[in-house]
Amino acid sequence: MKRSSVLNVADRNASVQILDGNHAAAEGAKLSRVQVVAAYPITPQSPVTETLSEFVEEGNLNAEYVAVESEHSALAVCTSASIVGARTFTATSSHGLAYMHEMLHWVAGTRLPVVLACVNRAIGAPWNVLNDQQDSISQRDTGWIQIYARNNQEILDSVIQAYKIAEAVYVPVMVCYDGYILSHTEMPVDIPSQEDVDRFLPPYKPHTTLDPAKPRNYNLVTLANPRVNAEGVLCHGYMEIRYLLQEALQNSRETIARVGQEFGELFGRSYAKMFWEDRLDDADIVIVAMGSLAMEATVAADMLREEGHKAGVLGLRVFRPFPKSDLVKALKKSRLIVVFDKNISYGLEGATCSEIKSALYGSGANAVVRNFIVGLGGRDVKARELADAVKKSLSSMKEGVLNNEYPEWICEI
Amino acid sequence: MGTRECKHICGESSQGIGEAGRTGEWRSARPVIDHDKCTPARQNKPACFLCWLYCPDAVISKTIPVQINLEYCKGCEICAQVCPTHAITMVNEEEFSS
Numbered sequence A: 001m002k003r004s005s006v007l008n009v010a011d012r013n014a015s016v017q018i019l020d021g022n023h024a025a026a027e028g029a030k031l032s033r034v035q036v037v038a039a040y041p042i043t044p045q046s047p048v049t050e051t052l053s054e055f056v057e058e059g060n061l062n063a064e065y066v067a068v069e070s071e072h073s074a075l076a077v078c079t080s081a082s083i084v085g086a087r088t089f090t091a092t093s094s095h096g097l098a099y100m101h102e103m104l105h106w107v108a109g110t111r112l113p114v115v116l117a118c119v120n121r122a123i124g125a126p127w128n129v130l131n132d133q134q135d136s137i138s139q140r141d142t143g144w145i146q147i148y149a150r151n152n153q154e155i156l157d158s159v160i161q162a163y164k165i166a167e168a169v170y171v172p173v174m175v176c177y178d179g180y181i182l183s184h185t186e187m188p189v190d191i192p193s194q195e196d197v198d199r200f201l202p203p204y205k206p207h208t209t210l211d212p213a214k215p216r217n218y219n220l221v222t223l224a225n226p227r228v229n230a231e232g233v234l235c236h237g238y239m240e241i242r243y244l245l246q247e248a249l250q251n252s253r254e255t256i257a258r259v260g261q262e263f264g265e266l267f268g269r270s271y272a273k274m275f276w277e278d279r280l281d282d283a284d285i286v287i288v289a290m291g292s293l294a295m296e297a298t299v300a301a302d303m304l305r306e307e308g309h310k311a312g313v314l315g316l317r318v319f320r321p322f323p324k325s326d327l328v329k330a331l332k333k334s335r336l337i338v339v340f341d342k343n344i345s346y347g348l349e350g351a352t353c354s355e356i357k358s359a360l361y362g363s364g365a366n367a368v369v370r371n372f373i374v375g376l377g378g379r380d381v382k383a384r385e386l387a388d389a390v391k392k393s394l395s396s397m398k399e400g401v402l403n404n405e406y407p408e409w410i411c412e413i
Numbered sequence B: 001m002g003t004r005e006c007k008h009i010c011g012e013s014s015q016g017i018g019e020a021g022r023t024g025e026w027r028s029a030r031p032v033i034d035h036d037k038c039t040p041a042r043q044n045k046p047a048c049f050l051c052w053l054y055c056p057d058a059v060i061s062k063t064i065p066v067q068i069n070l071e072y073c074k075g076c077e078i079c080a081q082v083c084p085t086h087a088i089t090m091v092n093e094e095e096f097s098s
Ligand code: SF4
Pocket: B031, B054, B055, B056, B057, B058, B059, B060, B068, B072, B073, B074, B075, B076, B077, B078, B079, B080
């Protein structure tokens, strides 16, 4: 599992190493020169915390590693460290993320650019340690930007970009990647040099100041209406502060695209789009998936193409802010959209499917939308199953019926 | 002009009386001090001041006699509870409005 053979890439100051997803996340945090790391180990995230504490112990990362007794405390430490001007990092999974729930709101509400790696894992009950995306999807409404990686390279790249995005718009960023499928699977990862990352990522400039010479109080009781402060200035009520959080997320789309583009110019891997497109140009059938499932979907699209179907894949990368208008443009030509979700909003359907349908409303799109719940609790998802689900949707399409009441499940009930 | 002019992006304030708003408006009962019972007033000495120490809004003065700033006293009753001489009584606000 150790970082192994180093192979120099001729034209850039980078090296390719064979890394699993957790090491890629830790490398990303190290290259971002994080100053405070506070985390609590949980399967399958534990190697992230172990690697970072090794980095600090060996003197390879000049950071304070705070060992805490819970995830709630981990994020509380990051909150305090971020508010006094430190670049902070934490990582967790599943029940750990659920335990952070309250602090997720505090971080976003205080507009602190904390970066969190969420190693996606199913949530109880019953106990399960394997992958799905229910944990991060359940935190959708906490005001964090959510980015999903398809492979280990994207994990490392996304962590570095996350700091640049978060510190520009003052919104925290969650970088999500699938447990085991990515976290414990090794693949070649191009690691940029520290000098290049330093050129890309400027030091953190906090919007808050804690200075005894200029005392400030943050997150005081803020009631419904605006009020005049001790200096006679009319200050926000609770609602205005919450409006600004929404506004920041809405506006963050431009920043995410700009940062992704700049990253591409410097490192040769562009992230200028909020989602990945695979053969959408001529596709009339589009498979939508998020995270590593989007990679599996391209194999399914290959199968469908071989069988004569014009299939393409839209891999969602940024889930919050949701790229509504861009997505509508990309899906404009499709007549069938099949959305695979590794999560469900119980009583309705998969979360990404709902978002896509809401984006399409009023766009004039006339595509049939079908939703399949797959891969919960680590259930293996085969490309063949995805392709078959698309074919099943095709054959059951009825004139004028665009929407189904509930999703279908690929399981053995 | 909206609240954007304050330039804050999260809840923040500087030090000052009334930063949390006029908390006196929250009060449903008012602490009333009987200075015949209150130790500093009775002995004309800076003594006791437990109410000053415990008031969470810091609206009680450490003076002779002790005074309460009713603009910001939120009526929590802590002062009345800690007073060893039972000098403070909580009186329903309605009795002052009539
Ligand atoms: S302790 Fe409570 S009731 Fe007493 S003066 Fe302070 S705020 Fe008012």
